[in-house]
Amino acid sequence: MRLAASRVSWSAGGGDILKDVSLSVEAGEFLGIIGPNGSGKTSLMSLLSGIRKPRSGEVLLDGVPIGALGRRTVAQRLALVEQQAETGERITARQAVELGRTPYLGPLSPWSPDDDRIVDAALDNVDMADLAGRIWHTLSGGERQRLHIARALAQQPRILLLDEPTNHLDIGHQIGLLDLVRRQDLTVVAALHDLNHAAMFCDRIAVMQAGRLVALGRPRDVLTVERIRDVFGVDVAIEHEPDGGCHIRFRPGRTPPERRTAPAVALATTGT
Numbered sequence: 361m362r363l364a365a366s367r368v369s370w371s372a373g374g375g376d377i378l379k380d381v382s383l384s385v386e387a388g389e390f391l392g393i394i395g396p397n398g399s400g401k402t403s404l405m406s407l408l409s410g411i412r413k414p415r416s417g418e419v420l421l422d423g424v425p426i427g428a429l430g431r432r433t434v435a436q437r438l439a440l441v442e443q444q445a446e447t448g449e450r451i452t453a454r455q456a457v458e459l460g461r462t463p464y465l466g467p468l469s470p471w472s473p474d475d476d477r478i479v480d481a482a483l484d485n486v487d488m489a490d491l492a493g494r495i496w497h498t499l500s501g502g503e504r505q506r507l508h509i510a511r512a513l514a515q516q517p518r519i520l521l522l523d524e525p526t527n528h529l530d531i532g533h534q535i536g537l538l539d540l541v542r543r544q545d546l547t548v549v550a551a552l553h554d555l556n557h558a559a560m561f562c563d564r565i566a567v568m569q570a571g572r573l574v575a576l577g578r579p580r581d582v583l584t585v586e587r588i589r590d591v592f593g594v595d596v597a598i599e600h601e602p603d604g605g606c607h608i609r610f611r612p613g614r615t616p617p618e619r620r621t622a623p624a625v626a627l628a629t630t631g632t
């Protein structure tokens with residue numbers, strides 16, 4: 361299943377937030393979206409998911425404008441985990457994941473043992489089976505985040521859109537979650553802040569800056585010292601590995617003076 365944005369622009373609050381962005385993600389690909397705070401990652405994800413309509417341009421799901429497909433059809437093909445996703449507080453962890461089955465339920469297709477199996481597998485996948493009976497508001501931020509992922513997996517989409525999926529997670533669960541997502545037979549688009557995670561897990565990376573797509577390609581081609589300095593305003597050293605991977609080392613105190621007011625926060629987790 362192929363998802364594509366064709367020359368999409370979007371405005372809000374009197375300003376142009378996304379400007380003429382085109383990209384596509386192929387079946388089975390893991391595409392990362394990186395960029396500083398406010399560069400338009402979340403806005404782009406919301407257009408790709410069909411939640412928002414572009415002012416101009418279009419988003420195509422297997423060649424069909426996403427706006428022309430019904431909500432239920434879209435939800436059976438594509439799941440979005442939003443950055444600040446919230447869920448009603450009175451439900452249990454399991455019930456939160458069961459919500460992922462909604463697009464498949466109806467008068468002629470009531471809840472079945474298959475739905476139970478799918479929900480159990482999703483809880484297992486994110487290491488949350490033991491807490492399935494816990495009430496939502498008693499769970500930690502990281503546990504809730506893992507349940508949001510489980511809910512999206514229970515939706516059995518072909519495309520998974522993740523907006524900063526590793527928020528709130530400790531390093532073990534950050535790596536575990538990205539690895540889990542990568543191992544699924546899914547097309548993934550994930551907005552990520554950690555450039556090393558993007559380098560490790562993504563087939564290609566899209567770089568957003570001030571609402572524009574400024575680079576798109578393989579991690580080692582996109583993540584260059586010059587681009588990271590230009591886009592994030594920080595100085596890094598990059599080690600290239602023989603297997604094609606790369607590792608980015610943040611060099612504190614080496615940021616060019618003219619960029620010291622830039623939003624370097626975005627790289628805070630990449631220093632090792």
Ligand SMILES: Nc1ncnc2c1ncn2[C@@H]1O[C@H](COP(=O)(O)OP(=O)(O)OP(=O)(O)O)[C@@H](O)[C@H]1O
Pocket residue numbers: 372373377395396397398399400401402403404
């Ligand atoms: N509904 C809205 N009304 C006005 N401005 C908006 C709206 N939604 C987003 N923006 C602005 O658009 C810009 C891009 O926001 P967006 O959330 O897409 O960025 P982001 O790259 O995801 O940022 P972050 O890394 O901080 O999550 C920001 O300046 C934001 O304030």
